Amino acid sequence: xxTLDQPTAVIIGAGHAGSEAAISLRQNGYTGRIVLVGDEQxxxxxxxxxxxxxxxxSVAAEAILLRPLAIYAKSEIEMRxxxxxxxxxxxxxxxxxxxxxxxxxxxxxxATGSRPRLLQAPGLPVGKVSANVHYLRTLADVERLxxxxxxxxxxxIIGGGYIGLEVASVARKAxxxxxxxxxxxxxxxxxxxxxxxxxxxxxxxxxxxxxxxNTQIERxxxxxxxxxxxxxxxxxxxTLLLDLVIIGIxxxxxxxxxxxxxxxVDNGIQVNEFAQTSDPDxxxxxxxxxxxxxxxxxxxxxxxxxxxLEQARTAAKAINGMLVPYAxxxxxxxxxxxxxxxxxxxxxxxxxxxxxxxxxxxxxxxFYLLSxxxxxxxxxxxxxxxxxxKKLVAARATPSPSMLADEMLNLKALLDALPAQxxxxxQPA
Numbered sequence: 001x002x003t004l005d006q007p008t009a010v011i012i013g014a015g016h017a018g019s020e021a022a023i024s025l026r027q028n029g030y031t032g033r034i035v036l037v038g039d040e041q042x043x044x045x046x047x048x049x050x051x052x053x054x055x056x057x058s059v060a061a062e063a064i065l066l067r068p069l070a071i072y073a074k075s076e077i078e079m080r081x082x083x084x085x086x087x088x089x090x091x092x093x094x095x096x097x098x099x100x101x102x103x104x105x106x107x108x109x110x111a112t113g114s115r116p117r118l119l120q121a122p123g124l125p126v127g128k129v130s131a132n133v134h135y136l137r138t139l140a141d142v143e144r145l146x147x148x149x150x151x152x153x154x155x156x157i158i159g160g161g162y163i164g165l166e167v168a169s170v171a172r173k174a175x176x177x178x179x180x181x182x183x184x185x186x187x188x189x190x191x192x193x194x195x196x197x198x199x200x201x202x203x204x205x206x207x208x209x210x211x212x213x214n215t216q217i218e219r220x221x222x223x224x225x226x227x228x229x230x231x232x233x234x235x236x237x238x239t240l241l242l243d244l245v246i247i248g249i250x251x252x253x254x255x256x257x258x259x260x261x262x263x264x265v266d267n268g269i270q271v272n273e274f275a276q277t278s279d280p281d282x283x284x285x286x287x288x289x290x291x292x293x294x295x296x297x298x299x300x301x302x303x304x305x306x307x308x309l310e311q312a313r314t315a316a317k318a319i320n321g322m323l324v325p326y327a328x329x330x331x332x333x334x335x336x337x338x339x340x341x342x343x344x345x346x347x348x349x350x351x352x353x354x355x356x357x358x359x360x361x362x363x364x365x366x367f368y369l370l371s372x373x374x375x376x377x378x379x380x381x382x383x384x385x386x387x388x389x390k391k392l393v394a395a396r397a398t399p400s401p402s403m404l405a406d407e408m409l410n411l412k413a414l415l416d417a418l419p420a421q422x423x424x425x426x427q428p429a
Contacts, residue, residue: 013111014038017286123220151175345376
């Protein structure tokens, strides 16, 4: 039995990062109390499923839990779900909770995640909750959406990023009529090359999705009840009549608690290579944190499950006295229709694109090069080559573009030609 006067690790945020941090703390030898506090009513769950299987209704809420309650109980992790943290007192090492109680901590881990960026447009007042306008971030969001997400409904998706396109693919399979509005000149414009954007636009259009790029919203219109949006007027004069709207225009880090507590915050809670904030007793992990990247020589704030899990393990080890620097190669994934898009590295600033394979066959790789070095890769239905691509990006390999494009040349051969010290172990996807 853990006692109240023992060393106590408190984790704020019960998502991927928070759950993993709690389990990793115990696995790495932490003997004190561990308390996991989350403001949602549910146990930690798989958030990517919200725009995929759970949205489609093919799995129940219980099926997407990261771990059953028994696992937390076995590890003697105290779960405080449905409880919001209202403040951090660094001087007394206490946090205050929405139920009026407080918790003392020896070490504090902030895994507060991120929240949807709210759309601001005429006719859609900030703070107004319309019955048929939705953001997808929590189980409750999708459960609120489900009764409206039925075949024949007219759905407008605002935002042509990962979330928007994933929702579009699920919606088309469910028989909804779908329009995607994207303000920039192409979908996925912030994360992929034009070649990949063009491929995905063609895939969605062939599935019946009406994709409109370079499209700005002039205003929203409401029905007679004023409770539901009835249409969207775009700046080019078009009027879209609709039954429901889903907005996916990015997220913002939940760093307010840290900022109020006086921690260093700049596009996320700033941490060092061990996930430690400017207060040595407080750590930050996942979407809410900004960490130094030796690979990219700048700070990164990553919104991905792999980042959340690995940072959680780094923080847990550090709290247990094992200082292992966090220096990963970022990677992400997106499932749309029968396509698995796996991305490694950050392509910002690339000066050359090399394609391996054919978009016409719905299976190819796009490599991003900068001054001859591979800095990122997008793999579409190429899971095996994705594993090699991760290592090539980590090594900043400089093969000739013709070798990268030659499908007769196995990517493993390029790896075998690299000096051993350039290669680092990469976990399976």
